[in-house]
Amino acid sequence: MPFTAKVFTTAQWGARDADVDEFELTKPMYVVIHNTGDSNPPNDRSKGTLPGAKQLAKETQAFHMDGNGWADSGHNFLNTTGGFILEGRHGTLGAVQKGLCVRSAHAAQDAGKLARGNESPGIEVEGNFMTFTMGQKQWDALVELCVSLCSSCNIAPENIRGHRDFSDTDCPGDLLYSQLPKLRQDVAAKLGLAPISDVLKLGSKGSAVQKLQVALNAKGFNVGVADGIFGDVTRKAVIDFQKKQGLTPDGVVGPKTRKLLGL
Ligand SMILES: [Zn+2]
Incomplete structure (x- = not known):
């Protein structure tokens, strides 16, 4: 199945140049789900609009580079409340379409946790899902992106995991983390695979x-x-x-x- 998710590239949302010419290419094993920790609707930063989504991508990149001292956005994709998907780290889209990823900075391994998070695409989902469940547009876009990634990178839907599986963190929030089994099932179904539990x-x-x-x-x-x-x-x-x-x-x-x- 080809990569069908619609993604706004770094050029399309006006990203700053990264601090390095190019990132190491990796062979991804997981899809890693995060939340941005921002407010949920109706106070969401992107306001569900495309201009808002682009602005959020810019501000997140600036925070990662100027605040964290990273070479670029730490994540590979941003999924906003309006159902928009924006490329994070430069070169990601081209890499995943070839079954690879670019090394990123979203999921460092802590003791006793899963490894290879930063070799795998990390998706920042706009919001804070401790007490909020995302709306349908954002969910559908997340499913579509995961279907494309699992397909193009040959990642089993079982390997869609949360940031907290790799690092000592509450990310993604409880309600999003508890939806990961449903996300895996929805992705498996769209890929024409048997239900995972079967x-x-x-x-x-x-x-x-x-x-x-x-x-x-x-x-x-x-x-x-x-x-x-x-x-x-x-x-x-x-x-x-x-x-x-x-x-x-x-x-x-x-x-x-x-x-x-x-x-
Ligand atoms: Zn995270």
Whole structure:
């Protein structure tokens, strides 16, 4: 699927030049969701307009460069209340359209947290979502951007994560963070993928795994007692079944494997 999200480039919103000629290209593994921490509607800084969105991008870049001492905007994209998407760090749009990203400064790794945040596109979502849920326009734009990024950079929707997964921070706010499972599902659906909870793999548990085990046993791929726990034996049986069917033997039960098992 091509990159379809409409993005206003740094040239289109009138960004300042970065302090370096170009940034290192990285291979992204995640999409990292942030909030800007600004007021929510009706007091949102961009006022839901395109001129307001461009102004917010300029002020955020100035804060990152003059306040934080960074070489450019720290994030890769800004998503404003009016549903506008603006490129952050220079070179981002061209990079992600080629499956890469530019190293940024939005999600440093703290102890015990996920790594490689700054090698992955970071999206600043305008607002502070501790007690506020975003409106539909902003949500739709966020979904569209994540669909494009997951598609062009080959990132699994499960890997759409929040800043707090990488760093000791409350970002993104509680209500936005609690919407991330829905964001992953909406993105998976738009990419034509099975609902994430329906994918069974090593570590999965429950009645769906039990049904899978019964189906494998019935087809002669013996897993022993159907205990509802997807362990190594079940994984090996799935791989054997996938090989026999000419599927990619990844041991993960997605839509194709599921269908051939009659589940
Ligand atoms: Zn953040």
